Amino acid sequence: MFSLRNIAAAxxxxxxxxxxxxMTFVSTDNIDRTIYVTPSAGVIGPDPVDVxxxxxxxxxxxxxxxxxxxxxxxxxxxxxxMLAEVNFQGWGGMTYxxxxxxxxxxxxxxxxxxxxxxxPNTPLSGCDPFPCNNAYYLPDDVQTKVTDQTNIIxxxxxxSSNVTAKRDVxxxxxxxxxxxxxxxxxx
Numbered sequence: 188m189f190s191l192r193n194i195a196a197a198x199x200x201x202x203x204x205x206x207x208x209x210m211t212f213v214s215t216d217n218i219d220r221t222i223y224v225t226p227s228a229g230v231i232g233p234d235p236v237d238v239x240x241x242x243x244x245x246x247x248x249x250x251x252x253x254x255x256x257x258x259x260x261x262x263x264x265x266x267x268x269m270l271a272e273v274n275f276q277g278w279g280g281m282t283y284x285x286x287x288x289x290x291x292x293x294x295x296x297x298x299x300x301x302x303x304x305x306x307p308n309t310p311l312s313g314c315d316p317f318p319c320n321n322a323y324y325l326p327d328d329v330q331t332k333v334t335d336q337t338n339i340i341x342x343x344x345x346x347s348s349n350v351t352a353k354r355d356v357x358x359x360x361x362x363x364x365x366x367x368x369x370x371x372x373x374x
Contacts, residue, residue: 206250206275206276206337207247207338208247208249208282208337208338209337209338210246210248210256210271210273210338210339211243211246211341212243212244212258213243213340213343214239214241214243214344215241215299215344216343216344217240218240218260218261218296219240219260220238220240220297221235221238221265222237222256222258223235223256223258223259223265224246224255224256225254225256225267226253227253231249232248232254233248238258248273251275251276252273252275253273253274253277255270255272255287256271256273256341257269257271257290257297257298258298258343260296260297266291268291268294268297269286269287269288269290269294269317269322270286270288270289270290270298271286271339271341272286272287273339275337280335281333281335282303282333282334282336282339283331283333284301284333284334284339285301285322285330285331286298286299286300286301286312286314286321287322288317288318288322288323288324292317292324295316295317296344297343297344298313298343299342299344300312300313300340300341300342301339301340301341301342302339303339304339305336305338306334306336309334309336310333311332312330312331312332
């Protein structure tokens with residue numbers, strides 16, 4: 188016999204088994220970079236990962252991950268720059284993401300764009316080229332994007348426009364914007 192509790196537990200298990208949280212880093216030029224992840228307090232994040240020039244590297248994140256990632260070009264000092272911020276399984280089980288220029292708006296050659304991998308014509312955050320009106324510059328900007336997808340593309344480098352040629356990255360028509368507190372898990 189199946190009880191309602193057993194069915195609900197099975198559905199919850201199936202849903203959690205299907206949700207693999209990924210940030211897919213796509214290098215669009217010939218510069219080797221290292222990705223550094225900064226998780227929020229109490230959250231586990233992956234170790235740094237190398238992304239060779241022209242390569243695509245998937246990085247898996249734990250369920251409910253909240254934090255950011257930044258790229259550092261090979262041979263450069265490890266200084267945080269443009270941030271790829273994400274909250275997997277945030278409010279309502281959704282993924283919240285944005286590109287933030289708050290830490291270093293002059294870092295225009297590393298993290299460029301973020302968008303869901305498996306949902307065409309969905310929200311896009313970031314700029315190509317910088318600056319544009321589709322990234323965070325001030326803490327109270329309303330620029331966070333939301334999706335039900337759990338694989339977020341993060342483009343790196345000066346060739347990003349080749350990857351996103353079909354997207355208009357410099358207009359406000361890149362999905363609805365949400366306040367920053369949603370990417371920070373502060374509802």
